[in-house]
Amino acid sequence: MSEAVSESAAPVESSHDVLFKPLGIDTWREHVVYLHRDCAVCHAEGFTAQTRVTVTIGTRSLVATLNLVGSALLSPLQVSLSTGACNILQAREGDIVRVSHGPTLDSLRGVRAKAYGHHLDRAQLCAIMHDVAAGRYADVHIAAFLTACVHGKMNLRETVDLTRAMVETGETLRWDRAIIADKHCVGGLPGNRTTPIVVAIAAASGLMIPKTSSRAITSPAGTADMMEVLTPVALSAGRVREVVAATGASLVWGGALSLSPADDVLIQVARALELDSDAQMVASILSKKIAAGATHVLIDVPVGPSAKIRQEADLNRLRKLMTHVAAACGIRVLVVRTDGTQPVGRGIGPALEARDVLEVLQCKPGAPQDLRARSVMLAGLLLEFCESCPEGAGPALAVRALDSGAAWRKFEAICEAQGGLRAPGEAVFRQDMTSPNDGIVTEIDCRLLARTARLAGAPERQVAGIDMNVRLGDAVRRGDTLYTLHAQASGELAYAAAYATSHPAIRIGEPR
Amino acid sequence: MSEAVSESAAPVESSHDVLFKPLGIDTWREHVVYLHRDCAVCHAEGFTAQTRVTVTIGTRSLVATLNLVGSALLSPLQVSLSTGACNILQAREGDIVRVSHGPTLDSLRGVRAKAYGHHLDRAQLCAIMHDVAAGRYADVHIAAFLTACVHGKMNLRETVDLTRAMVETGETLRWDRAIIADKHCVGGLPGNRTTPIVVAIAAASGLMIPKTSSRAITSPAGTADMMEVLTPVALSAGRVREVVAATGASLVWGGALSLSPADDVLIQVARALELDSDAQMVASILSKKIAAGATHVLIDVPVGPSAKIRQEADLNRLRKLMTHVAAACGIRVLVVRTDGTQPVGRGIGPALEARDVLEVLQCKPGAPQDLRARSVMLAGLLLEFCESCPEGAGPALAVRALDSGAAWRKFEAICEAQGGLRAPGEAVFRQDMTSPNDGIVTEIDCRLLARTARLAGAPERQVAGIDMNVRLGDAVRRGDTLYTLHAQASGELAYAAAYATSHPAIRIGEPR
Known part of the structure; x- marks a missing residue:
């Protein structure tokens, strides 16, 4: 009725203070705030369990999901936070915490x-x-x-x-060279860990290649997961600059640099859904590269019946989209089609892939030749693309860098600069998965292998995964080991083995 | 290598026992299980925070999300559960709990x-x-x-x-009559609470109409939310049969009957996303009706610029889909287009809508005439559709049932049979929202009104919502009350008022 009422504008977020008490509950990246169900703020604000609220300590705040406590864990004057939220807000016992309505998400x-x-x-x-x-x-x-x-x-x-x-929405890195190289694989092919080798070859050949990688989305390992086996990868922007200044390259985790931070959040949920999409993939890859300061990016796209990209039409669609978006954003990309019909190298999972990478870089006689050949091809193309050598001269330059030991020394230097090179661990629990009959390996389902390796614990357990013993076309006898499961926990080994038995990833056809 | 290895098939789910300790944490319908981070099952099975696990006590089990405790809240031999999970598993202190890997979700x-x-x-x-x-x-x-x-x-x-x-995937109800009437509104129009009135008129006119309703999805109230203000609605199937046997009708919440239980889960997430879809809407509505034993269903579809259905094309698409799906499932539907340009009645929110319904049923002089007219029209069409009267005779029959007091007596009887009729409560906190200038009400945005009523606490707080004071075409003066906000908590009132001020739902045009 009176105008005065509508003019007394209420604040959008009112708040109430409660005192922090640690409970030590870890909810991973889903922030949770715990309040007693009888606390004043719940009644005044009408909060119920699962309400999204804003939690503030001093000048820091975040959005969390509310859980209500009906027991003596908390008094009505106390509040607690999941450990992740504690860390971000730097909460200490007795801190004054404000809990208010979460933001209205117009977006x-x-x-x-x-x-x-x-x-x-x-x-x-x-x-x-x-x-x-x-x-x-x-x-x-x-x-x-x-x-x-x-x-x-x-x-x-x-x-x-x-x-x-x-x-x-994130930070960006800038470098003082006209050409900054980068390399990425869209994934989908277990064990396809060429990036560390390509970076070592490219940097040994004079390119600047400050590589920032992601962790796995739906795969058993991302490059960052694998590199973390060998050296620290969670470096600050300042430390990355030091590493690149010293070696011309880096092999770090991009997530620690707040490059395209929205992507890091999206990727976690995409992982839970095992959902990939062209636009998301292109935006994810290119936003990281642009934020990292790259000018020339080689994109490795494995194509195969069970890879992420299954058909030429999909490759062409992706190439077109990637090239257009890159051009619109002012950078260049070279999309390279590679074989995606079977895993690369022998290991699948962070530590097993790290072992393969070391063998190739060290030119060990038993090193997986498919991983070496693929890395040489990609490094050669990247050197040509970045005008480090005439067209056609790239592969020979790459082979020289590898065989001379220059690439291995560069890799050692990068790892030393990042905090030291360490040896991969090994799994305690292993189980051989054997062929049910005599025959020829006619088909390898990369998705089922990836799923099996994830059930065995990869990438969270570094040593977990799969060690392949066969490739397409190999002749096997009944009882021969097709691959060995590696796990850090017996339960995970059993779970992965049961899945592998009920979902065979390797088809053994009639012998010729 | 040896065949024996692959033949020693591991169990799909191994498990470990821990003892239940209540912590009293309420996470609403998201089940959470709490384990100490050093407990044996975590290490053996490789569980981390947010792992989805199966929790079993005796013969009952459910899937929950794991939270890890790093403090003395739990010992490594103890386990706790969120209160919702406690209730479902009927957990008591000291119960032996098995925690194992969650199901592989092939679906x-x-x-x-x-x-x-x-x-x-x-x-x-x-x-x-x-x-x-x-x-x-x-x-x-x-x-x-x-x-x-x-x-x-x-x-x-x-x-x-x-x-x-x-x-x-759920239970079904069966009745011993050839024609079982039902009625549903697709929603989107705040305050459109014709169902209780139509049911009372139809039952008073001899139809069998065992009505089961949902709670709100994205609206400030569903019929079940509103009916709960007046009488118990969470009845068992047996109790519903008694009520229908006694009165020929019911006005209960379908969720307590496990009719189409998947729908109840979907609806909760749809609510959080404020997401509706044709197929989901049709499947949701018809699955509930089919499971409830209906043969003839009238569907009220309000069409308006800010209603759920905004255009004739959408209505026609929905009518076609609804009719086809119903026919394929062996029931008949009558889709009725109604005006969706503004709210119906005066109240928006459970208790305020209940007040309007009572006024219409009791033929009070001040009862909202738009709600009465709409209810009479729909009840008349339903009586004709169910062959209770000749075509064209429905509305007169409906008016007679209302004006004679038969519908009100039937409504009283239904509520008494369900557990007793009670009076709606009233909100303590209120705020008038006034017109900023002189003019004519030219537009009412139903979505913004619904959002405002939800921010005020509806439907969780029964008394919360909006009491409308104007309709389209009304002339108003600067400072006149357009509507009054009702809330149970001062914080919710302030939050809703702030939103309403920054998002005006009612447009006041130039006076003629």
Whole structure:
């Protein structure tokens, strides 16, 4: 009735103070805040279990999901936080904590619009990436966004805008050379760990290649997971600059640098869903490369019936999208098709792949030749692409770097600069998986192998995974070992073995 | 190497026993299990925070998300559960609890296939609904499924199969009459609470109408939320049969009956995402009706610029889909278009809507006439559709039932049979939202009003919501009350008022 009422504008977020008490509950990256169900803030604000709230200590704040405690764990004047949230807020016992309503997520309108088949403009995508990077989205929101964007549902303009939005929500690295090389594999092929070898060859041949890698999304290992077996990879931007200044290269985890941080959040949920999409893949890869300061990026795309990219049509679509988005963002990409019909090297999983990489770099006689040949080919193409040598001269230059020991010395130097080179560990629990009959290896399902290696514990358990004993075309006898499962826990070994038995990844055909 | 190795098949799920200790943490419907990070099962099975695990006590089990405790809350030999999981497993202190690997969700392949644009067959949809109803999906999986199915991405055959799959994963009710009437509103129009009035009129006119309703998805109240203000709605199937035997009708919550239980899970995540889709809507509505034993269902579809259905084309698509799916499942539907340009009645929110319903049923002079007129129209059409009267005679029959007091007596009888009729409560905290200038009400945004009412606490707080003071075309003066916010907590009132101020739902145009 009176005007005065509507003019007394209420604050958007009112808040109440409670005191922090540690409970030591680890919820991984899902932040949880614990309040007693009788505390004043719950009643005043109408909070219930699972309400999304903003938690603030001093000048730091984050969005968390509320759990209510009905026991004496907490008094109505106390609050607790999951350990991840504790670390981010640097919470100490007795700290004053403010809990208020979570942000109104206006950007979710864009997610719904996308789900309903509409195209998003740059402002919508920026708003979504901003909220994602700030941790304001619950996992269900991220799952909806990812699902809405798969399978060509993003057009070219949207993919460019998404890429730029991802770059803009994070930090960027800049280098003082005209050509900064980079290399990436879209994945999908277990054991395809050419990146450390290509980086070592390229840097030994004079290129600047400050490589930042991701951890695995749906695979048993990412390059960062594998490199972490050998050397520290979670370096600050300042430390990466030192490493690159000293060696011309790095092999670090991008996630520690806050390059395209929204991507890191998206990737975790994509992993839970085992969901990949062209637009997401292109934006993820290119946003990391642009933020890392690359100018020339070689993209390795394995094509095969059970790889991530299965058909030539998919490759061509991806190449076109990747090339266009890169050009729109001012960088160059070279998309290289590689064979994706079977795993590369012998190991699948961080430590087993690290072993293969060391053998190739050290030119060991038993080193997996397929991994060596592929690395040489890619390094050669990268050297040509970056104008380090005339067209056609790349492979020979790469072989020289490898065989002379220059690439291995460069790799050692990079690892030393990052904090020291260490030897891969080995799994305690192993089980041979054998052939059920005589015959020829006619088909290897990379997806089933990857799934089996993940069930065995990879990539979280570095030593877990699969050690392959056969390749396509090999003749085997009944009882021969096809591959060996490696695990750090007996339960994981049993679980992976049971899955492998019920989902055979290797087909043994009639002997010729 | 030896055959013996691969023949010693490992069990799919190994397990370890720990003892239950209650901690009293409420996580709502997201089940959480707490283990000490040093407990044997974590090491043996390789569990980490957020691992999905199967928790078993005696013959009961469920799937939960693991949180790890690093403090003295639990010893390495103890386990705890969120309160919801405690209740389902009937856990008591000292119970032996087995924690093992969660199920391998093969049905997720179908979710991914759907996201990638493939059509799903009946077996895939059954497998997904089965896993959803059993609580095996994490919320991110459900979010991905819902997002993959929105906006016409499900074809007719899939929608029929989804509907049947949802019916088959739950209980069903059967009645001994040839015609069983039902009525449903697709929602989107705040305050449109005709169902209790239509049921009372229809039952008073001799129809059998055992109505089971849902709670709100994205709206400030569902019929079940509103009815719960007046009478118990969470009745067992046996109690519903008694109520229907006594009165020919019921007005209960379907969720307590395990009719189409997968739908109840989907609806909770859809609510968090504020995501609706044709196929999901049709499958949700029809699966509930089929499971409840209905043969003739009237579907009220409000059409308006800010209603759930905004255009005639959407209505026609929905009518076609609804009619086809119903026919394929052996029931009949009558889709009725109603005006969706503004809220119905005055109240928005459970208690305020209950007040309006009582006023109409009791033929109070001040009762909202739009709610009465709409209820009479729908009840008349339902009576004709169910062959209770000749075509064209329905509305007069409905008016007679209302004006004679027969409908009110029937409503009283239904509530008494369900456990007693009680009076709606009233909100302590209220705030008038006033007109910023003189003019005419030219537009009412139902979505913004619904959002405001939800921020005020509806439907969780029964008394929370909005009491409308104007309708389209009304002349107002600066400072006149447009509507009054009702809340149970001062924080919620302030939050809703702030949102309403920054997102005005009512447009005041130039006076004529």
